[in-house]
Amino acid sequence: MNTRSLCLALLSLLPLAQLHAAELTLELGNGRQRLSSAQLLSHPQTQSIEINDDVSYKRSMRYRAVPLAVLLKGVQPGDHLQLVASDGFAAELPAAPALSQTGSQAWLAIEDPAHPWPGLGNGKPSAGPFYLVWQNPAASQIGPEQWPFQLAAIRKLNPVAQRFPQLLPAADASPAVQAGFAQYQKNCMACHRLNGAGDSQFGPDLNVPHNPTEYFSGDFLSRYIRDPQSLRRWPQGKMPGFSAEVLSNEKLGTLIEYLRHMAGRKIQL
Incomplete structure (x- = not known):
């Protein structure tokens, strides 16, 4: 076996070797x-x-x-x-x-x-x-x-609120905003940071430099969350859509209320 063939054979075994070593x-x-x-x-x-x-x-x-x-x-x-x-x-x-x-x-x-x-x-x-x-x-x-x-x-x-106070709404925030904070933790934090706070390395920050409520007008933000590719279509788009079965209209509304509230609580990074 020549050197090129040997290298190709070894490369073909890499995924299996990596899985064994996982x-x-x-x-x-x-x-x-x-x-x-x-x-x-x-x-x-x-x-x-x-x-x-x-x-x-x-x-x-x-x-x-x-x-x-x-x-x-x-x-x-x-x-x-x-x-x-x-x-x-x-x-x-x-x-x-x-x-x-x-x-x-x-x-x-x-x-x-x-x-x-x-x-x-x-x-x-x-x-x-x-x-x-x-x-x-x-x-x-x-x-x-x-x-x-x-x-x-x-x-x-520790819970999110203890680790990342930058995510907390104001103490006098409405119950809808507080409920939206819970939805943010469940549905958004895995991919996004907000005010630089969070551990995800995956998606963009949702407040800095701009909050999506500042550049999505009308009902476009809720439509984007429901089906991202319906507004921004690109082959490598990774954000999933959140159906009503996963995120009810009521819960989606509270999430947007939280994001809108946090647009007024930006932290300069």
């Missing part, structure tokens, strides 16, 4: 732990599960998965979790639904190098090597932003 980092307040794909696949509670209406694959999927709760040693229902993907997506999640044994159940799906998952689109990688999936997500109002794929780390952190 590690999930746990930072749960008791030190840092790294678990490999092989360790998780051999975990005594790992089993085959069926996920109906998978958020990422848009169809039913079968996975080898371990209940997320068994990995969250020392985590209490009142704690707060952050789930970080390899591309900088950072989902915020109360610990209670992740620990629940009834209603919604959270599973860590593990991609088996011997049986890789399909790509998420033409030329795109799979959701692996680790993917947080849910059975019966509606029971705990789990939204699509709380299904992080290509998961790299799970952290126990």
